Amino acid sequence: MRRVKKKSSEAIKYQVFKSRVSLVLAVVFLLCLILILRLGYLQIIKGDSYQERVENAQYVEINQNVPRGQIFDRNGKLLVGNKSERAIFFTRHRNMSNQEILTLANELSSYINVDDQRLALRDKQDFVLNNYYEQVLRELPNEAQLLKDGAISRTEFYEEAYNQLSEEFVDTLLTDDDLNVLSIYVRMIVASELNPVAVKAKDVTEEEFAKVNQDLDKLDGITTGMDWTRDYKYGSTLRTIFGDVSSSEEGLPKELTEYYKSLGYSNNDRVGKSYLEFQYEDILRGTKEEVKYSTDRSGKILGQEVVRPGKPGNDLYLTIDIELQQEIEKLAEHHLKSLRKLAEDAKKRNDENNDLDWDIHPEYIDTVNIVVQDPNNGEILAMVGKHINEEGEVEDFDYGTFAVTYVPGSSVKMGTVVTGYQNDVLEPGEFIVDEPLVFQDGTKKTSFFNRNDSIAVDDQEAIMVSSNIYMMKIALKLLGLEYEKGMPLPIDISDNSYKLRNGLNQFGLGVSTGIDLPNEETGIAPALTNNPGNYLDLAIGQYDTYSAMQLSQYISTVANGGSRIQSHLAKEVREYDANANGPVVKTFNANVLNTVQINDKEFEQLKKGMYDVFNTHDQATDRYGTGWDAFHNLEPKAAGKTGTAEAFREGHSVLNQTYLGYAPAEHPDMAFSIIWPTMPMTIPFFPAQFLGQDLVLKYYELEYGQAPKKPYNYNLDEFYPRIKEGSY
Missing domain, CATH: 3.40.710.10 (DD-peptidase/beta-lactamase superfamily)
Structure with missing residues (x-):
């Protein structure tokens, strides 16, 4: 009988190695092929769609306080016009956290004073919980002990605080500086990304306006500009019939929020609230300015370009003499x-x-x-x-x-x-x-x-x-x-x-x-x-x-x-x-x-x-x-x-x-x-x-x-x- 020729151990090892290399190359080839197909799919089939999404992310319609149309009588006499006022705005960067906004509010509070009587109790309670936590623990000793013993969670403790902390108590803790910071913060926190909101749009002093303008490079997201308010040329005459317009700070009124949102409005849009201003909102409202933003990877705004300028609303002529x-x-x-x-x-x-x-x-x-x-x-x-x-x-x-x-x-x-x-x-x-x-x-x-x-x-x-x-x-x-x-x-x-x-x-x-x-x-x-x-x-x-x-x-x-x-x-x-x-x-x-x-x-x-x-x-x-x-x-x-x-x-x-x-x-x-x-x-x-x-x-x-x-x-x-x- 002929003897079976045996492979050497080196040959066997080489053969195994060769097989493994071939397998790895095949996997690499397959992965490259999948990657090429995916890139082709994204660029050729989905390219237009993604390009549109990029463009849409860059073009943002913002509320730049476009004046409303004016109201005249039948003979062309101006009844309701617009009056310009100094204003300070905040634009929220992409990925900007609430803590960053609070920090900015603290910085801005040294420049401006905002007297806001509309602060909600919940806003004050949140501020006190974040800044006067020890005082809150002393005010709620039973709940504090339960929290220490692990009988309740931090969330449950906060809920109890919201239920029990009275406005009288939180007002004893909050200083005038605290209230100023909080007033600024609650106006800024409602801002959506890349959409300016007015931090202060009424009674901005020349000194405040100048100080903020001077340090705009230090106040990230803060800008200055002009806002407007309605100007009633004939005082109280027909004042109720003309109706009211929401302020920059107010935005959409609570009772009309759902109505206006169904029409495509944003939360901070200024709108007619009553009577003629409400009845003819579609005529009196202006066309918003459209701005193209450029941002860095963190979402910070690097620059902006006006793509479509804003336009005041149309003028309404009444039958009134x-x-x-x-x-x-x-x-x-x-x-x-x-x-x-x-x-x-x-x-x-x-x-x-x-x-x-x-x-x-x-x-x-x-x-x-x-x-x-x-x-x-x-x-x-x-x-x-x-x-x-x-x-x-x-x-x-x-x-x-x-x-x-x-x-x-x-x-x-x-x-x-x-x-x-x-x-x-x-x-x-x-x-x-x-x-x-x-x-x-x-x-x-x-x-x-x-x-x-x-x-x-x-x-x-x-x-x-x-x-x-x-x-x-x-x-x-x-x-x-x-x-x-x-x-x-x-x-x-x-x-x-x-x-x-x-x-x-x-x-x-x-x-x-x-x-x-x-x-x-x-x-x-x-x-x-x-x-x-x-x-x-x-x-x-x-x-x-x-x-x-x-x-x-x-x-x-x-x-x-x-x-x-x-x-x-x-x-x-x-x-x-x-x-x-x-x-x-x-x-x-x-x-x-x-x-x-x-x-x-x-x-x-x-x-x-x-x-x-x-x-x-x-x-x-x-x-x-x-x-x-x-x-x-x-x-x-x-x-x-x-x-x-x-x-x-x-x-x-x-x-x-x-x-x-x-x-x-x-x-x-x-x-x-x-x-x-x-x-x-x-x-x-x-x-x-x-x-x-x-x-x-x-x-x-x-x-x-x-x-x-x-x-x-x-x-x-x-x-x-x-x-x-x-x-x-």
């Missing part, structure tokens, strides 16, 4: 004070003589609401509210014109008449007997001008003398009933009562006017089911409640022939231009909400009746229009309707007095509504209608150049004998 607004404010204050003085003097004289049957409470004369608008396009020319507070000071109450409602009284009667026309229960010129209505249950209803007799009046005269019975008989007809003395009132009126309320709604009473302001109140409209007495009261304005804005839209709908036009304050939007009016971006045209179906003959009857309210004394019957006393001397003539509604205040009987009108009577270009709530219950009524007279005269002066006339002055010696006799 600021001169008319201010003049009516003066009239409102004059009449409010004068009527209260008249009531005070009447009460004082009665206290001496005890010869009046009326209970007069002068303090109840504390409010008046006025709206003036163009009846042809819904533009609000002026909205005035005045209120006397408990200290006897007159304050603005402009929002009351659309956010507060009252029972208006007879001023709604044109709506009742038109509803009768539309439901074919009344013909233009139809006569109805005004007489006391007596029902089976003892309910009795009368007109003010006629307490006991039977007098036939048509729709024109019913408006002129404000016949309650004419309107109530229309309301009965809408239920399919004709009045008979002693008749029972129906038990269930739900089937047809809606006709009357819908008839009033079509004029804007009890529904939204569409005014471009938040929080409009549409009024109280209780159910009409088994309360026929209230239903009859609704026909004369003694049940549902309406605002001055609704009454203004209502009288404007009558004035223009039946078009209910949306009430609005915005007239147009223009691009911001620092030197002149910018180009028009948007115009707010008349928006007809609905059309009241009324023919020419019916409309003519309404016009005649409303003209008579202000201008007619019927010599044959010696009947006067209810507004004749104050309005009959106007030239050109005006037309309108008055109203009084019985109400209660603190258990006492009072009257809401309303005055609606338009002028000139032919081709009107203004309409107005006035509400005097809770006036004294006297006969004759307190002469509040003279505010309406002065209002129209002032409009004629400003619009038509008529000679100025002094406001009406009230005379107790003339008025007192009339209320003493209780007659007109």
Whole structure:
């Protein structure tokens, strides 16, 4: 046999080594191949995506306090502008820790003082736990012992501290320097990376500004610049209606955070918080500056480049005539004070003589609401509210014109008449007997001008003398009933009562006017089911409640022939231009909400009746229009309707007095509504209608150049004998 040739031990070792090297090379080759494939995938397939992410990380839209658009009146007078103020900002670097921010806050506190009364208790507690830990242990001995024994954790100890450390205790520990550091810190800590926040944007002194500027290289992330605040050119006039803007420190208001975040806002954005600033935020807000940052590996900012400059917001032009607004404010204050003085003097004289049957409470004369608008396009020319507070000071109450409602009284009667026309229960010129209505249950209803007799009046005269019975008989007809003395009132009126309320709604009473302001109140409209007495009261304005804005839209709908036009304050939007009016971006045209179906003959009857309210004394019957006393001397003539509604205040009987009108009577270009709530219950009524007279005269002066006339002055010696006799 042949012998098997054996390999030497060296050959075997070499073979093993060779195999291992081949395996290692194969693994290395495989790893290199995977790496090459991965790099190819990243560069070729995912390259664009990653490049975009890099770019997005470098380009950051930041809030650099771009000024808001300005607000002007209809004639181009600046109402709300912007005022520059020195400011100090902080920009948080990437990867910047809270401890680093606290250290910076300590450094910055030696440069500026921040008086912040809004520090939360939790902020103070955190500061005390970090800086006065030994004092906290002494304050909480039981919890401190549990912590020492290991019975509770440090986290649990902190939770107990948050629950037990009172504000009084932490305030005893915190020095003024501590509070300054903390105030600075809480403003800085909310900053997101690479997004500046204002550390101090109000009342920065020249010295503070200069000191910080001088040492900017020592204060990492701190910069100086200019901030802005709203500048109200006409002081308190319409201040509430303009609304508020959040401050640099406040950012998004808590109650609006979710709303604005849903629109893409950041926490530190300055936004409109109320009324016009809120309503037109999308117009008034500016375009933020876009900045490209360059940073080192640690995230520290090395430089920045403005990629897209910021742009102020667009300018908003209102329908308001600021001169008319201010003049009516003066009239409102004059009449409010004068009527209260008249009531005070009447009460004082009665206290001496005890010869009046009326209970007069002068303090109840504390409010008046006025709206003036163009009846042809819904533009609000002026909205005035005045209120006397408990200290006897007159304050603005402009929002009351659309956010507060009252029972208006007879001023709604044109709506009742038109509803009768539309439901074919009344013909233009139809006569109805005004007489006391007596029902089976003892309910009795009368007109003010006629307490006991039977007098036939048509729709024109019913408006002129404000016949309650004419309107109530229309309301009965809408239920399919004709009045008979002693008749029972129906038990269930739900089937047809809606006709009357819908008839009033079509004029804007009890529904939204569409005014471009938040929080409009549409009024109280209780159910009409088994309360026929209230239903009859609704026909004369003694049940549902309406605002001055609704009454203004209502009288404007009558004035223009039946078009209910949306009430609005915005007239147009223009691009911001620092030197002149910018180009028009948007115009707010008349928006007809609905059309009241009324023919020419019916409309003519309404016009005649409303003209008579202000201008007619019927010599044959010696009947006067209810507004004749104050309005009959106007030239050109005006037309309108008055109203009084019985109400209660603190258990006492009072009257809401309303005055609606338009002028000139032919081709009107203004309409107005006035509400005097809770006036004294006297006969004759307190002469509040003279505010309406002065209002129209002032409009004629400003619009038509008529000679100025002094406001009406009230005379107790003339008025007192009339209320003493209780007659007109």
